[in-house]
Amino acid sequence: MEILEVGPRDGLQNESAIVSTPDKVRLITRAVQAGVRRVEAVSFVNPRLVPQMADAAEVMERVPRVEGVAYAGLVLNRRGLERAVAAGVDEVNVVVVASETFSRRNQNCGIDDMLDTWGAIAADARSAGLRTTVTIAAAFGCPFEGEVAPDRVEEIARRAAAHGPDEIALADTIGVGTPDRVEVLLDALTRAAPGARRRCHFHNTRNTGYANALAAVAAGVDTLDASVGGFGGCPFAPAATGNIATEDLIYALDRMGVPTGVDLASIIDAANWLAVRLDKPVPALLGRAGIFPGTP
């Protein structure tokens, strides 16, 4: 099972405290030293709208370049792609939102236009030698429109697949999914894009995130997103928690005999380190409860 560490991007982006460039690099370095082989390190969105990510190029200049480690950057337009190529990311991740209202509010752009933008980005990214991945956001529900029909997610996946992504991800952006819906949407994704790898992105906003992640594993998903410490949050529910935590996910997978290659104790250390930087407690539970079974 591949863990895509999204703490440096999705985690920090939803934290109010601006983290310094050296600390972002330290976080990424700690994840890589723990064994993570894929990191969503940065995003190349408008720095006026997302100041936490304004230093994307500087972060990418300093990340450890280790054989077998890939860095992804989120892009939403061709200007972002140009910055991503210049910064030297290994892959770009384009987000298409499954709800029209959320898409317009979040990306100032409807779904149709975003799919066209994705097509243009895909062609240019491939020319530049980058891997491409599309994340279908709000696939399990929308904060503005409510329920999102699986048929709509399947249709978006089909249209996104036409531009040949290496991978398509289903994201439960606001944490409203349940395991049964994970199965339904993964089946839809396989129908829509039989040639693409499948990835899932869960938030634990309502305590279903880990159940969803393990359901995705049972359904044969290759890659799961997680964030060191479970930091981050949800802009639509200010008191809510963020991404599923890397350490809590790895713990469950370890106990189920699913290898990730990531060292649990090192991730717990990284989460405790980040908690000091963010001046808030670690949302993940494993650091508080302790690894079981403990060392004798």
Place this chain on the structure above:
Amino acid sequence: MEILEVGPRDGLQNESAIVSTPDKVRLITRAVQAGVRRVEAVSFVNPRLVPQMADAAEVMERVPRVEGVAYAGLVLNRRGLERAVAAGVDEVNVVVVASETFSRRNQNCGIDDMLDTWGAIAADARSAGLRTTVTIAAAFGCPFEGEVAPDRVEEIARRAAAHGPDEIALADTIGVGTPDRVEVLLDALTRAAPGARRRCHFHNTRNTGYANALAAVAAGVDTLDASVGGFGGCPFAPAATGNIATEDLIYALDRMGVPTGVDLASIIDAANWLAVRLDKPVPALLGRAGIFPGTP
């Protein structure tokens, strides 16, 4: 799906603040008004060892007696059973620990002796017209011995089943289970006790509690324990969280189309009320994140 509300017993027992008898009755009344039909209301253990439960008889005197609502009391010996009968509970729950060390430390009694005690309690409880249930504690792991073999749990279940319980429960007392183990142990329980109802009791200590609960539902379990607000904790990991929360469990089941008959908003209200009494935040996430989809 039947929800056994264990907040008044397992939840409060692990809270340091002593809750008054009227507040315990208010908590139980709120759960019943929300639609809960089965409550572990009290325990009849040594009041010097567990002062939080010293008022068990007084609580049982004042709980609302509603058609179809059953109250359970935990008992560990015949003296406890006598008190339970006198207090007018509808069912008694006897705990047998799956690890020898934990059994001796927790109940001052080895597994063999506890199974004998259970047999004596079962006979007397049946004579008194009470339902009986056995909970196999630490079935997923022990804080002292580490891993607990499924074969041992199956053997304990088989010996417990010989005394004819109405129900046998598997308890992940310290929150170390994963969904694959839930399936294995439920299969073992069915082999060992084909005539007994199956119940599961999960803690979310390491963020696997809800995944485990939903795995148990998928495996056909009739009843799940949960605690309003997810209060309580784990004496072996002082910073850890407690039982899975009634509202977060019901939310997931609601969205999966599994009816519980319990009103989500009323449970969230009860959790917020209890948070004031205990002077601590609600561990459950739903009250913070909000019900999805929201009312239009």
